[in-house]
Amino acid sequence: MKQKLVMLVVAIALVRAPVLLWAQYEGSQVLAALQKHLKQRVIHPEKGKEPVFKIVEKDAAHGHFALVMLECNPVEIKKKLTMETLRIYAEDMVIDTDKLMKTDDLVVKSSRYLSLSASITADQFTSFLARGKHTKNMNIKVQYVNEKLHINGNWKLAFFSGPLTTVGRLVVAKKDEIHFKVDSLKLSGISAPRSIINKFEKSLNPLVESKDLPLSPPIDTVKFKGEALVIAGERRN
Helix, strand or coil: CHHHHHHHHHHHHHHHHHHHHHCCCCHHHHHHHHHHHHHHHEECCCCCCCCEEEEEEEEHHHCEEEEEEEEECCEEECCCEEECEEEEEEEEEEECHHHHHHHCCCCEEEEEEEEEEEEEEHHHHHHHHHCCCCCCCCCCEEEEECCEEEEEEEEEECCEEEEEEEEEEEEEECCCEEEEEEEEEEECCEECCHHHHHHHHHHHCCCEEHHHCCCCCCCCEEEEECCEEEEEEEEEC
16 A cells, blocks of 8 residues: 555656646746847837837746737837837747747747737838848839839849849748749849849848747738738637
8 A cells, every 4th residue: 555655656746747847937037038038129119119018927937828919110120120010919828938048039839829910111121121131232122013012223143233123022921921023023124034033032032031020920911001011910729
């Protein structure tokens, strides 16, 4: 009988062990780290104004939050992408506490509901491409015309260096990415062959990725509305 009791105690300890190891941070520590991460990444570009954050804990020690919402109009995301409006909303979300606490990396492991609503103007898109790895030296100017993206700039590719004019569509590709698909491309006024168009698209895409945004929300649609490009997504699990 005594031996069975000891075995039962050991079995319970083994079952509970992973949970105890996983909850290695206090709930208040995880909450503070999440708030700090979001405030550092999402910035209101106007002095004296701040984004709106709403966080409701469920079991913060285990990275579980009943609600996480952020909203900012306009917004600057880590000095990389400026948007006219941004709203991200998550319910019943679980994050990786270890990555957040050790490397300040916000990884969403699961969420019952996650949505994105954002808009970006042509000037903001121009500024975004001016900071891009492959586009910062192209002196790009973006315009929205008849629900298409018009890009003017300069492009240097092997034997060619000169003015570029292209018109194309924005599409949502796999893995929640926004890509630019060329309808026409001219270099110094001469229509470019498909091989050159492919190189240009490769240098530009992806334009926007889900991971560029806090909580890595889904990207389902990209549409023009008035003078803005509207990006939206919704996911239920």
